[in-house]
Amino acid sequence: MSTHARPRPAVRRRPRASGLRPALAVALLAGLAACAPAGAEPAAPTTGEPVEGGTIVHAHVQEPPCLWGGWIQQAYLSRQVLDSLVSQDEDGEIVPWLATDWSVSEDQLVWTFTLAEGVEFTDGTPFDAQAVVDNFEFWITEQGNSTVLAYLGTYYESSRAVDPTTFELTLSRPYSSLLPALAQAYFGIQSPTALARGPEANCEEPIGTGPFTVEGWERGSVIRFARNPDYASAPANALHQGPAYVDGIEWRIVPDPVARFGALTTGEAHVVYDVPATQWTAAEQQYEVQQYITPGRPVALGLNTVAGPFTDVRVRKAFAAATDREAAVRSAFLGVVPFEGNGTVSASTPGYNAEVADDHPYDPDTAAALLDEAGWDSTDDEGYRVKDGERLEVRIVYGAGSIITPEGATVLQNLQEQVAEVGFQVTLVPATRDELFSGKFSGPESYDAKPGYWTSPTAGILHITFRQHLEESPNFSNSSFYNDPELEDLIVRANSSLDRAEQDRLYGEAQQILSDEAVSIGLYTQTTSLAVDPRLNDVWLEQSQGEPVYHDAWFER
């Protein structure tokens, strides 16, 4: 039985009678200053003993193409049915889950995990070391999971079942962020028998050892999860061991923010994901509001450094200086989501370089001077800058509704107007999720700037987002197509460093280079927010990237 303290999300509020905006802002700053998602205050003590029964209705913003995979929207779902090897607690410590213990060799290359005994997948397959080997093989050798591949592809050497409860992972180079990476739901272990069914069946119904099983999926409407009555492998930071208290989860897809929040107010839903900024104050008064400031890459504008006007670093810097991003974000999110000036790593990430966040302050005069210098020194009759008869036009392609929330779209519109003052003509191109995922807007010719984020518990995310984009090894996560072998070397060295201070220095240096080159312009932090019916207790957000956890949740009678 676990005796660990209850987990706390970054900011958690019980309903209050009065507005809490200023208090919240202070709490957020305190959380950020600590450089770790620390609790703003201890969660309210639970009243009474957990009661069994009931079905949680979770109203969600969008439906991913599969119930597991390499996107955070898929991790939210797979977290309900899959367990990972380890979990990350509120202090950033790695705690046991399916792996009860682990050790690493002197040279940091061979990781040995001791696995929990007597655990079974919900299809009856026993959970053992060979099952873990099969998952790693599937993820990396068979390229079955893009995000695992992005994290470990260049580090993975081999994996091996030493005996049924001992799993051995061999890396080609030391990777100090291995454990935090493994805590994310992308690394959830699936039944090898189920994996053998092929991609379609796994997409519809992933099978793990987790607290719930997929009961059914009505596309476009609802995903139903049922309790796993035999569940006995909760992470060490869970509030209880044993099966979930509730009978199941109805994960309803309600993209419209008004309708989604309305589902909570009418009692149709118990939890809503992504509380609209305009409803935040109202939500805090009636519901328990939880917010998790995600570490990793914040929502930032990747500027295309190989085609179009942003190939010139002066134009990139001018664009950054022409935007009052802090005001644009504060206004659009009504102060609910914090501004992030660092375009490569967000404030709640270990290894965050706070100094670079102020590198590109709002300064239209500097912006104008930089554009003059870059040759964009005349204006046409509409007030836009011109060079060699061509207008300074910038196409920003954004995933409307999928990657960028309505508030985020407002931020982009605010920037559009701000930079127009200096002479940039911004064309906003809202792209559907299918257009984005099909790769229509992946190539260097398809946009000048593209906002994106990548949640991650480590600044090692830089290795994913800024590893070079080369012909022989393309890296479309590098949305700026910025190639710098020295920068890549710096990040690789940081990833392998065992000395925490040295590692932070290297990550910090990498962020400084990227900031000096203005390849990615920071906007705001990606956040997970939930508003929870106060009758539903002990819902929590896990700490590697803010996945909602329902295993401990129970309804008050």
Added chain:
Amino acid sequence: MTTQTHAPAARRAPRLVPSLGVVVPATLVGAFVLAAVAPSVLAPGDPTAIDLEAAFLPPSTEHLLGTDQSGRDLWTRVVHGTRHSLLIGLGATGVALAIAAVLGFAAGLGGRLVDRVVGSLIEVSFAFPTMLLALLLVAVRGPSPSTLVLAVGIGSAPGYARMIRGQVLAVRQEAYVEAALALGHRRRDVVVRHVLPNAMRPLVAVVTLGISQSVVWASGLAFLGMGVAPPSPEWGALLEAGRTYVTFAWWLEVMPGLAIVLLAVSVTALGRAAQRRLEGTDR
């Protein structure tokens, strides 16, 4: 011009002083046309200019219709959006009429085989709701204002085509057409000088009604994200942008909606008045 061969016996002389039911919509339509032609007269500001400190202000004397999430003045946006909406409405109706005239005349004058083919084509296209046809076209061409014009135009063409065909068939039986042919006028001249104007005339009223219908459809498509991208002040785009805030800042949804309703109602009222006059039921 031509003479009406069977003018109703009881037709009264048209009233010299127009009724209130004509004056009010005519004034409104006049205002909308002014807004479309010279928006700066009614709203001198920039429709996309932001003022981050003035976001979500309710309607007041300073901001007649309030402000949106970026502090843009909604009155300025609605006024400047009139041109988009009205042009899309007029353009779509024009496209519809052009297609309908070709189909209708071909069916009406082209002989039995052509009539049957075109007639079936029209009947089949009636089986698809206008909105569905329009959505199909947007899906193929991608969202843009010109797509909206084409989509709504093609979608509403079959209705006009059937009407024109009926009119052509009726007019070609008229005595004055027979007379003109008997006098040895060339067939083409007869069609152009007699059949065309007489077949099209009853459409004036219907087309007026069609303009308001087109504005509503185009706004609907834009609302679905099938038209112009934000932050364009096109009315449907305004509705779509306001949707997110409907419980928080009602004016962002209600005011553009009112503009659409006012334009549609006043144009329709004028169309009805015109219809009554043409049909001789003016009271």
